[in-house]
Every structure is written in C-alpha cells, then in structure tokens.
Amino acid sequence: MAQNILVLHGPNLNLLGMREPDIYGRQTLADINSHLTDVATGMGAQCHVFQSNHEGVLVDRIQAAAGEHIDYIIINAGAYTHTSVAIRDALAAVSIPFVEVHLSNVYQREAFRHHSYLSAMAKGVIVGLGAYGYEAALRFALAQ
Secondary structure, three states, rough: OOEEEEEOOOOOHHHOOOOOOOHHOOOOOOHHHHHHHHHHHOOEEEEEEEEEOOHHHHHHHHHHHOOOOEEEEEOOOOHHHOOOOOHHHHHHHHOEEEEEEEEOOOHHHOOOHOOOOOOOHOEEEEEEOOOOHHHHHHHHHHHO
C-alpha cells in the first residue's frame, strides 16, 4: 500500500476559488490541499503538496521525489499538460506511478485541451469531477 503521496499542482491553480469558478469550482487550493492531507492522515499515509507556475520548478520537484521515497504522484499539470514534454520526460525518468487529474472535463472544452503529453504514461486520468477528482486519485493511489 502506498504511504507517501506527492500532489503536484501546475500553473494558475494557486488562483482556484477566484479563477473562473464556473469552470474550476469555488474551492481554493488551500481547501483542496487541507482535505487531501486529512484524508491521507486518516488512512495512515502522508500527503505532500506542491504548486508552481513554473515548468522547470515542477520538473525539479518531480526529480526530487525519486529520492524521497514517494510512492505515487497525483498531478494536475494545468496548461503544461498540453505543452510540456519536459514534465512528461521527468515523470518517465523517475518511474513513480502517477494519476493525472483535471478539475474540468477537458474534452468539453477547447480542442487544444484534448491532447495530453502525460495521459499515455498515467495509471489513470480523472477529468471533470472538480476537486473530488483529487480525492478519488488519492484513494486510488493509497490502495496501490
């Protein structure tokens, strides 16, 4: 069973709660992180959370996870999902299983959001469930 989960949030997710709430919901990133930490703790695990608007910082954090005994990654790479070969390559390099999460249903949105550089490598992809998608991914990861 996974014990150490890293949750990565990409660009603009720090604006949750005020950024297009009709699309992304009204919960803040702090609300989501607090809930995930509580769920993990209640299941006897640790949840480490990290957000950055910068691609290279996210790559550095993924690489650092390899030496931290992280069992699973949950990642919402935001716009980098559709553009970042660097994040894809970092995830491949560390060989830590991961779940890709999106708050909105990207397939109901603009065509450029339909492509993900991460999905083919992910153990699962959760789209359109709002903040609950993170919890679903966490519960899945903890069961592995």
